[in-house]
Amino acid sequence: MKQEIIIAGFGGQGVLSMGKILAYSGLMEGKEVTWMPSYGPEQRGGTANVTVILSDNPISSPILNQYDVAIILNQPSLDKFESKVKPGGVLIYDGYGIHGEIRRKDINVYRIDAMDAAIEMKNDKVFNMLILGGLLKVEPMVKLENVLLGLKKSLPERRHKLLPMNEAAIKKGMEIIRKM
Template identity: 50%
Template sequence: MTEKVIIAGFGGQGVMSIGQMLTYAGMKEDKEVSWLPSYGPEMRGGTANCNVIVSDHMVASPIITEATTVMALNLPSLDKFEKEVRKDGLLIVNSSLIEKKAERDDIKVHYIPANDIAVELGNAKIANMVMLGAFLELTKTVTVESVLEALKKVLGESKAHLVPINREALQKGAECVR
């Protein structure tokens, strides 16, 4: 198993956080991992994306030229990265912010109303976790439990009280693709 994921959106959407969580979860499960962040020049609200590789085999390079999955959290990310998904790969689109449909018909596409679900749960900041929940359900790359352990590492102990709502967001994302 080798999952090559591009996660993209704008700064403040938690793109880097879910990339880190996937990476930490992979390490927890004794998998080979790589995380390569990329930021736009803006302090906040600019472009942000990261390449994450989780594999049962050694990762030769952190650069992804053909993604198994792209998670697009905003329209510019869909426009830029849809073409990076390999044939028969997976595209997960945040349909709360992106009305446009995917142009390709040789990939699997799932539209997740991540922001809408996050607001329903009471915290708009967990839309990224809804997207991650859909990804985990579709790919089984790592377990939800490993991600929740990684969440504690990424957020820190002072925010451990946010684990339950993040677990719920992961579950809601998974329900969207079942």
């Protein structure tokens, strides 16, 4: 089993850290993982993206032309990656970040209004964990217990008091994602 995932949005939306938590979750599950970020100027306000691969077998290329799952958090990322989802693959988008329509008919499209939910929870920091919850609902690639272990592993100890809040956000994300 192999999952090739792109997460793309604005710098500051928690794209890279969400990818990191997913990668750590895969590690906890005993999978092979790679985490390949865009680095440099994109990170500082422009578009940021990260490719995460989780696999039961050794991983060859960290650079891909097509993805099983694309998580799209802003319009430029939709323009860039919509065509790169494998036929039959999954595209998840945040309703707040996308204003154009999704043209592909041969993929499964899901919407998650994570920005609205984050505002409701009065905490914009959990935005990416809401999205992660949505992903896990649609594609349960790692067990929730391993995600929580991965989360713990990827956060420095002084941030461990935030774990319950992040767990709540993941569970909320699982509830609010819907198929389009």
